[in-house]
Amino acid sequence: MGRPGGGATSAAVLIIGDEILSGRTQDTNLRDIAKYLAARGVDLLEARTVPDVLEEIVAALNALRSRYDYVITTGGIGPTHDDITADAVAAAFGVELVEHPEIIAMLESRWGEGGLTSARRRMARVPVGGELVKNPVAGPPGFTIGNVFVLAGVPQIMRGMLEDVGPRMKGGAVVVSRTLRVEGHGEGAIADTFERIANTHPEMSLGSYPFYGEGGFGTNLVLRGRDPAEVERTLGELVEALKGVGVESVREVPTA
Amino acid sequence: MGRPGGGATSAAVLIIGDEILSGRTQDTNLRDIAKYLAARGVDLLEARTVPDVLEEIVAALNALRSRYDYVITTGGIGPTHDDITADAVAAAFGVELVEHPEIIAMLESRWGEGGLTSARRRMARVPVGGELVKNPVAGPPGFTIGNVFVLAGVPQIMRGMLEDVGPRMKGGAVVVSRTLRVEGHGEGAIADTFERIANTHPEMSLGSYPFYGEGGFGTNLVLRGRDPAEVERTLGELVEALKGVGVESVREVPTA
Numbered sequence: 117m118g119r120p121g122g123g124a125t126s127a128a129v130l131i132i133g134d135e136i137l138s139g140r141t142q143d144t145n146l147r148d149i150a151k152y153l154a155a156r157g158v159d160l161l162e163a164r165t166v167p168d169v170l171e172e173i174v175a176a177l178n179a180l181r182s183r184y185d186y187v188i189t190t191g192g193i194g195p196t197h198d199d200i201t202a203d204a205v206a207a208a209f210g211v212e213l214v215e216h217p218e219i220i221a222m223l224e225s226r227w228g229e230g231g232l233t234s235a236r237r238r239m240a241r242v243p244v245g246g247e248l249v250k251n252p253v254a255g256p257p258g259f260t261i262g263n264v265f266v267l268a269g270v271p272q273i274m275r276g277m278l279e280d281v282g283p284r285m286k287g288g289a290v291v292v293s294r295t296l297r298v299e300g301h302g303e304g305a306i307a308d309t310f311e312r313i314a315n316t317h318p319e320m321s322l323g324s325y326p327f328y329g330e331g332g333f334g335t336n337l338v339l340r341g342r343d344p345a346e347v348e349r350t351l352g353e354l355v356e357a358l359k360g361v362g363v364e365s366v367r368e369v370p371t372a
Numbered sequence: 373m374g375r376p377g378g379g380a381t382s383a384a385v386l387i388i389g390d391e392i393l394s395g396r397t398q399d400t401n402l403r404d405i406a407k408y409l410a411a412r413g414v415d416l417l418e419a420r421t422v423p424d425v426l427e428e429i430v431a432a433l434n435a436l437r438s439r440y441d442y443v444i445t446t447g448g449i450g451p452t453h454d455d456i457t458a459d460a461v462a463a464a465f466g467v468e469l470v471e472h473p474e475i476i477a478m479l480e481s482r483w484g485e486g487g488l489t490s491a492r493r494r495m496a497r498v499p500v501g502g503e504l505v506k507n508p509v510a511g512p513p514g515f516t517i518g519n520v521f522v523l524a525g526v527p528q529i530m531r532g533m534l535e536d537v538g539p540r541m542k543g544g545a546v547v548v549s550r551t552l553r554v555e556g557h558g559e560g561a562i563a564d565t566f567e568r569i570a571n572t573h574p575e576m577s578l579g580s581y582p583f584y585g586e587g588g589f590g591t592n593l594v595l596r597g598r599d600p601a602e603v604e605r606t607l608g609e610l611v612e613a614l615k616g617v618g619v620e621s622v623r624e625v626p627t628a
Contacts, residue, residue, distance in 0.1 A: 119423065119425075131419075133579075134577060134579050134596075135579055135581060135594070136402070136403075136406070136419075137406055137416045137417065137418070137419065138406060138410055138416070138547075138549070138596065139403050139404075139405075139406030139407035139408075139409075139410055139416075140549070140594065140627065141403075141581075142400065142403045143399075143402070143403075144398065146392070146399070146421070147392075147395050147397075147398045147399075148395075149395075150392070150393055150394060150395030151395035152395075153395075154394055154395055160393045160394070160395075161393065161423060161428075162393075162420070162421065162422055162423075162428070163387075163392075163393065163420065163421040164418065164419065164420050164421075165402070165418065165419040165420075166418055167375065167417060167418075168579070169375075172417075172418070194559050194560075194563075194580070194582065195559045195560040195563045196559050196563040196566055196567065196579075196580040197563065197566065197567035197570055197571075197578075198570075198578065198579050198580060227560075233560060233561075233563070233564055234564060235559070235560050235562075235563030235564050235567070236560040236563075238563075239560070254584070270582065270584075272584070291394075293394070293396070303450050303451050303452050303491070304451040304483070304489060304491050304492040304495070305489075306491075307451045307452040307453065307489070307491030307492075307494075308489055308490060308491050310452055310453065311452065311453035311491070314453055314454075315453075321390060322453075322454065323390050323391060323424070323452075323454050324450070324452040324454060325391060325397075326450065326526065328510070328526075328528075338391070338396065340390075340394065371396065
């Protein structure tokens, strides 16, 4: 069903890195960002994963930043030759890269002047007009320019940086999620009922997710909306409607 | 560095589902597909995640299928109103959806004629010209049309369907991956050396990934290429070059 009605602010995520597309690394940043944005009422509407190739990053970034209120990128801001996110962001915005004095000072205090190799200096490069995004974990900061936030790919560091992103975004009404667990009934058994409820609540986003496993099988029904009263009302109507077709084994569970 | 040289066949993945973008579900299909394709010499060059919104799916699918040799979609082929992948694929190809007689027969034998609700019938819909993709796990099959493979979102089922996708793709020379684990040296300490090796082997794709944790810190260097002899040669040169800058704590580890 897509975005619940009433959303004010949209965002996209751009995941940068060969290691995701080669299967070497399991991305977990998208989910962390999704949860973080959801809690602030920002709708995450698209994600893309691209390799460490300049033109690919530039093209994806330009497509996303023109379409959504905010873009968050992850990955490619380390010191090695394959870390080209800063170059790509500068190219996308048509500005130069400069060494940020605060980051240089930070690196010097960490490594000493002699230890400031050309590789480490790479991490001080920020597009002209960019501002720093705090890194409370380890290493140099990320940065932000225009509506783009450029974060690290290492999950612990990414999560730390995210805490400095939220306060800079205009949020919206938070989406309220409720989940009904229906035991012993597959999606097909309840889909008609579910669709009927969905159609009478166009502002809500209703999703259906089967589960299988040792604990049996069934369907989780997820209801999302911005008006808590309507979410509550829809939940009640859905439980009643399911009873009406003989589905009694329904209980609310925490939304994952 | 992106794609290792010599690749013949390219692919993209399109992940369809609100549950990924809301943060409810951690996607694991991308990594499974990435590994599966890598083992067959097919380069995965992009992934996108879109919500359950028809126009978004159509637009992303058309962008990807015109650019890459193959597109694999996951999600949105169940029986509920939010399962609209078949509709979107048909719209993208400009063809009608029809009920596939094999799937109808399959559903009837599972549910009986009386149990074939309109919701379950949804799962029999295949775009005109599409062929079935076997589902060895549970439930109805996926389908393929043109250069697009449409698979389930449930990971167990997706993996099962994938086994019927590979044999239909033209593969290429498989990419060989080797990983060097460098203990006690961050990326910055070895990046200059690493870049020098990368520059002398433009056909190789070299990536650098820091690690931190209880077992200390360091950097994993991943070398990927299609010519096994060149991969071996590059690995040897890299080990020597690292020794040359005093980095001895290097050992090969299995590529994750």
